[in-house]
Amino acid sequence: MSCQCLLLLLLGVGVSAVEVQRPRGVPLSKRQFYEEDKPFTCLDGSRTISFDRVNDDYCDCEDGSDEPGTAACPNGSFHCTNAGFKPAFIPSSRINDGICDCCDTTDEYNSGAVCQNTCREMGRKERESLQKMAEIAKEGFLLKQQLIHEAKKGLEEKQVKLSDVQNSKKDLEEKVETLRSVKETAEQPEKEAKDRHLKAWEDQKAVIHMEKNKARMAEAFLELDDDADGFVSAAELQSHSELDPDSDGLFTDAEAQELLGGMDKVDTVAFEAAWNNVKDKYMSESNVDSPSPVETPPEERESISENDSEQYPEDDIPEDDDEDDEDDDEEEDPDDRDYKVPPTAQTNVKKEDEDDGTMPPYDEDTQALIDAAQKARDQFDVAERALQEVEDQIKNLEKEISSDFGPNSEFAYLYSQCYELTTGEYVYRFCPFNKVSQKPKYGGSETNLGTWGKWAGPDNDIYSLMKYEHGTGCWQGPNRSTTVSHCFSNFYNYNMSRLRLFFVVQVKLTCGKETVVTSTSEPSRCEYLMEFITPAVCQEPPSLDSLRHTEL
């Protein structure tokens, strides 16, 4: 607690010494407030104390100003001159705490800590690095001017191109309209001819159908007429349970009679009316053993399984139990299971049934009309595609022109470029104003970490940080379950806890001569930080004069 109120400030050996008497921890700029032998007024004006209470290791001023050189005030600050390096303020709680904070060692005057004066060394390093940075900044700034120039040129070119393309769009639009009417004109007679042809075919088909039906009816009559008496009786009809009208399993006499038009039995003629009642259900006796159709169409299952594999990463598919590892090992991985059911014979049969033969080819005239219409369509399609391309081009150009490439478009050169960084496990690909992705070095699919969002630097330096958002879904949750795929009891842990977020990448831009990605890290799960060097953020370097100022 002994107190040395005054410190004779000795600047580092060899450095031009400026001796200024002032209480310990007071910066030169405030020296005038600490006049020896005069009462001291706290810098906030709250009270006045005798000068021997300055730096007496007791806090008298609420603002801490009476103890610039001791740790007595909780809110005080201590000034280190740091001759040879740059001066600094440290919280007064760091005075005599046994840790060397000031490079000139002045903060540890009574703690027993052995500190080395490192100011000259730090100053030298600082100057070297500042110099290097200044050089980089200088060159980078020159490059930046060039970039700005090129961007301007590029922008002008693009605007010229845009108006060119916009003009050609007009021409194309006209062409498309012309071709459209040509196409429509050709399609009208085509349609009429085709309809005629189709109608003729339909009529022919109806005749064939009727004949087939008659043949089936006759065959059925013979099959049904078990006693071959030339009549189909209600009893004979009842032998075909599939004809039961209400399918309740009870094919009653009354039901059979009703089918037979209220009669007990019918001859071949009367059977025609009855046949219309039963033909949809009737099963030929030669076919009755065939299997019933599959209830669930296979496509449905497929869609479920596809859906699943989309929702969950492969290794996350939980297995059903945990009791015994060996058992589990024997089981197939659910992913390998075949959810598809092979097509059955039934579906083929059905198709055959519906096959009524093929439509005959078009006659020559019709074919000629079709060919002409097709040609008109093709021409129209080509023209429409060309227009689409031009429209896309316009959209892209407009997007590029309206993008925020910095105050002087200095970032424009990054547009449609990509930069890669390879780390231990991954290759990171950074395509400015587009997206950031990550791909495992040794095989595996690419993960989208984010697409271009916005400039996200602090208000005074908004172009120092880029934000890429809405990357691939990033599952959150304890990976205890992913490491334990054999474990059912943790299956619940897994699904209860996982939240789906999306990858986000922040790209920090620093000045450099080159354009290169220097590092990536993932400070929090699903949030990446990428460091990127580009001349586009280089500021005009300070003049050498201002560099000198920092030396003392």
Added chain:
Amino acid sequence: PVSNSYEMTAVLVLWLVACLTGTWAVDRGNFKTCDQSSFCKRQRALKPGESPYRALLETMELTNTRLTLQLINDNNKVRLLLELYRLQGNITRVKINELKPLKPRYEVPDVLVREPPTEPLSLLSQDENGVVLSLGAEAQRVIVSARPFRLDIVEGRDVLMSLNSRGLLAFEHLRMRKDTSQTEQDGETEDEDEKEDGMWEETFKSHTDSKPNGPSAISLDFSLPGVEHVYGIPEHADTLRLKTTDNGDPYRLYNLDVFQYELYNPMALYGAVPVMLAHSAQRTTGIFWLNAAETWVDISSNTAGKTVFGKMLDYVQGSSETPQTDVRWISESGIIDVFLMLGPTAKDVFAQYASLTGTQSFPPLTAVGYHQCRWNYNDQEDVKAVDAGFDEHDIPYDFIWLDIEHTDGKRYFTWDPHKFASPKEMLQGIMDKKRKMVAIVDPHIKVDNNYKIHNEIRSRGYYIKNKDGGDYEGWCWPGSAGYPDFTREDMRAWWASMFAYDQYEGTMENLYTWNDMNEPSVFNGPEVTMHKDAMHGAWEHRDLHNIYGFYVQMATAEGLVQRSGGVERPFVLTRAFFAGSQRYGAVWTGDNAAEWDHLKISIPMCLSLGLVGISFCGADVGGFFKSPSAELLVRWYQTGAYQPFFRAHAHLDTPRREPWLFGPENTALIREAVRQRYTLLPYWYQQFYHAHRTGEPIMRPLWVEYPQDPATFALDDEFLIGRDLLVHPVTEEGSRGVTAYLPGKDEVWFDVHTFQKHNGAQNLYIPVTMSSIPVFQRGGSIIPRKLRVRRSSSCMEHDPYTLFVALNPQRTAEGELYEDDGHTFNYEKKEFLHRRLSFVNNALSSVNLAPDATFTTQSWIERIVLLGARKPSRVSMKTADGPENQLEFDYDSSTSVLTLRKPGMNAGADWTVNFE
């Protein structure tokens, strides 16, 4: 296997539904209810009634220190042996075992600090109905009734406690399996019953417990006349005052890794201390049920259903029924070994329990500071950046923590070769700032032939075995893992030796340890823990499950002591614990969540632990799962700063939440909360010393200090630190005020921030802002603080004290000041200073409380602040060998605060300050 595909699809669809709805709660279905735990179901099916047990008085043997007596079950004629001891310090021990068990039953070793010393018992009277013995002190007697058997402990005319008064003593004797026994004729049907009862095998979910020893459960009931409040039996996420369990499950004690635990229910959590305290305005007693098997505790009360009006009516009408609480303990195996701690005060019970199981270990001072943890700090650069962040934002901290990702593939005792390539360099960087680090070491060991630790444990045969005799393997963080048998002394000695600096590469003296997952957590085991039929030598895991985590921490702490040659105090944090765990370090309340209710529950959870000896308790500040709002985080810092173990922690998947990431205002609020902690470190440290000496809780419920004030009995939204600080944290979102109960009819309390004085025995409404932490100092106390808050506690070692003297209405105050080197065991060699500070008759003085101790301090008294003071005309100070000095002072009449400027005496000196 197409036929399976439907099932699989169904599972996946269900899974998807669960996933999208994303309920944030434990899946209760993964943990047993009493009905699903066969022994609990069987025992709970027994209803109160006449006990089948009879005491065979003719078998009684009474020596000077011990009574033995046989009990017989009249239903099955199986005999039990009762032993009764009178222990020093007003404790009665009752042991009941089978007289001739088929094979030995497990008795819990290593928890008692020694064989408890006994006191003489004497026979007062005896007839054919029973025996009356004198318990020595205060006319205490134990009455042994023969038919049915029961024990009553009586003092004067009051019954303090009765055992088996409801006839629920039960002992499932060990037996041969009936299907292998020839004697039973009608064995078949009974065997069926037994199967159904799960006596020889039971299945939970897909796990089958083979139970080769058959049923072995024990049970006993205790009646507590006059008692309406019972506490303790942690760990549960429930209120401080235990609830009756008639309408639900009993409180369960079974150490489990419960994922996202639910609040306010009796489900088991990570640790188990089978100790219950019973309190009434007249008396405090305790029951210590020394059993490490799965245990369930039922509580019922004859007043539970009654409204206040109903109770009043009883009182007015002179209703005969006195309030009574009945409790019943059920354990799966082992013996009945119960310690009846008879008080009469809460502090007596703490001392009684401490005499059995020891006291809170005295941590290094630095461990009482702030801990910064996260799963995970990614690499050395990250550690460095976070360390620098604290300096940049001028927030003190003592420890930075590394979770499992720091290891090489979850192989504990190793470092990730890329992310933590030069651990010593990193530790040196931290040491340069006078700070420390904790790295995690979990007890599951990766099965990997290239891993030294695994190979050693396997070749030494130290792994727990499965029921078939092979090394037990389960899944945990590393994948397939073995579990060392920490119940073996030789295994623990080996484990401890692994912490030596030459064994645990890359470590230095500022690296400490964290034992997580030591329930043990087995991801693919029944209830996420070990199979009960796994073997620890001759014993089944069933017998000792709850003590596994205790042993892990014990061995680890021993390792840290040994590596320093026995010089340095260890610091080990554990998640699982048992009775006695207080001797080995700190515990935390496990994987909580960033929710306001979890902040609230941290208070009763730590209070309950403190009552059963484990003072060094805390909850993850900010909440482990999920991401806290800035408001919740700030409130949690403000609460955590006033709880014994103060550590922020966060789940791997949560966004970063170092204190400066929530804007300058919140950074300032958090800084202020942490700084308040650091100013109070001298008081906290003194509380730890006191807890270490006495076993009293540091963070304590109000009723402990105000045992006759029923208004305090159920309070668990506020608490005391020691005797003198009352804290009512703000735990409501958007709170504009809290109502704190200030106890003590003739007492006053001073707001520590404004120095405003409030009378005791009132509910005080306190308006709050975001910066408010309602804390009050008791009138009549003296609290030393160090107001020069620095980067870490070590940096503050030599700093001066400010004494806050809060006068009571009698204008007196008392306090203590304790100091030692802060990190070695030298305090055991009397290297410390311990002063009594007292203000009486207008004089404040410091006298030596430990004249035989020596310690030289550089710290001095820089300021004395008297709260509730009158303005003196003159203040003078006199030290032992110096002249009398007049002291300058400042008096603020608006707050009645008198501040003495720079008295300057050494903290270890004798001195007196006179106020005239």
